[in-house]
Amino acid sequence: MRIGELARRTGVSERALRYYEKQGLLTPERRPSGYRVYGEADVAAVRRIRILLAAGLNTAQILEVLPCLVDEDGWLTPDCPELADALRQQRSRLDAAIGELETTRANLDTIIGDRR
Structure with missing residues (x-):
């Protein structure tokens, strides 16, 4: 095709x-x-x-x-065994990024007065 x-x-x-x-x-x-x-x-x-x-x-x-x-x-x-480890590391990086974004959102909520 x-x-x-x-x-x-x-x-x-x-x-x-x-x-x-x-x-x-x-x-x-x-x-x-x-x-x-x-x-x-x-x-x-x-x-x-x-x-x-x-x-x-x-x-x-x-x-x-x-x-x-x-x-x-x-x-x-x-x-491949090493692939599972690499994917776990990628997941850990994503978890860290999510945590940072949640902190950033909380900071913004505090600034704008939105207390979810």
Whole structure:
């Protein structure tokens, strides 16, 4: 399938798909004409990429972890022991950021007099 079809099937823009390719997350075949050709595996790959982006990973991290993920019935499962540790560290960073945001919100509430 060509890039437009992949975009339609995944709900991801063609621009984003080109970006994923540039980052090494997708590696479509190229026809002599230069057209990209994607397969069914790319549909699943885009789904995994979107899940990982939504989990707060950047594309460099995703490139690193994709080979260690197993897609079991729509659930992504770490297949490498070090991946689970790295994901736990990412979760800890997110927890810290959430704590900082909650403190910031409380400070703003105090300033504006909103005592929830």
